[in-house]
Amino acid sequence: MLKSGISFEKAKQLFEFMVSFNKGDHFHRLGLAIEAVGDGRVTVKLPWGEHLVGNPDTGVIHGGVLTTMLDTCCGFATCTALEEPELCPTMDLRIDYMRPATPGQTLYAEGEVYKVTEHVIFTRGVAYHDDKDKPVAYCVANFSRLDKAIASQVAQQFRAVIDSFGAES
Template sequence: MNSTSLMAMAERFLGALKHCQILQMRVTHADAEGMTLILPWSQRIVGNPQTGAVHGGALTTLLDTTCGMATLCALPRFEVCPTLDLRIDYMHPAEQGKDIFGHAQCYRVTRDVIFTRGSAYQDDPARPICQVVGTFMRLGHDVRGGIDFGSRLEEGEA
């Protein structure tokens, strides 16, 4: 899949996730090497109003979504891949008023599981706010008993 069609599919996928719409997350980059999303700074992601610290749930949402969407970069076709496990190591708090980027890549794909890793950062990817590793279950292209969401994404209907 070329980068242009991958970006389009990623944008449709992200647009179908209501919680990501509320947080105004956007795709900034998608290619065979991985996925990058942006979580714009806003007061709604602040978890501690006294310090301005970002809520861990907002960072978890960014990284789970980024890692999950990185599966699009590693697979030849869309597959439903729910999160099996997600581990986040927090390094330091985010700076107030600055957007947060999430980047993830798949480093191993097996018949049943996809392994991902990534980080959240603001100005410098070499200075992550937190790092993440995640595993995602492969359910296959066709989902039995429900809508084949993958075909809808590939066809631009989502």
């Protein structure tokens, strides 16, 4: 159960809804899938696809795809660390690319929140294939917390979507 009282399964359903809702947006086009949700943590999966390739000669995934994956993963992690789910825009994101992603292999990213303040949420993440000890990239990202009145409205909207999912599976 998250700090907000939302179950991990309901949070996972919310994130899955967010990445699949708009069939024309980048989430849907990339094919991101939510693997796991925990307290202050989210893991996403990105199956390799030709549409993600930045260099057709090598088959390596484009750096922008990796950036989007890490940003999304860390952004979703912010929702799991708060009393109420909030929409927290990215303020800053820095990525250290350690090596190219291996063509044809699924990528995973894990984002975690390591500090929450009144105005900023601090996260870090890692992208990898099958072994976190052999990372493709690391990131640190900071997310801005919205004005309390706006955050409250967003929380109500998130809760309405979560309630629409019905009983736990």
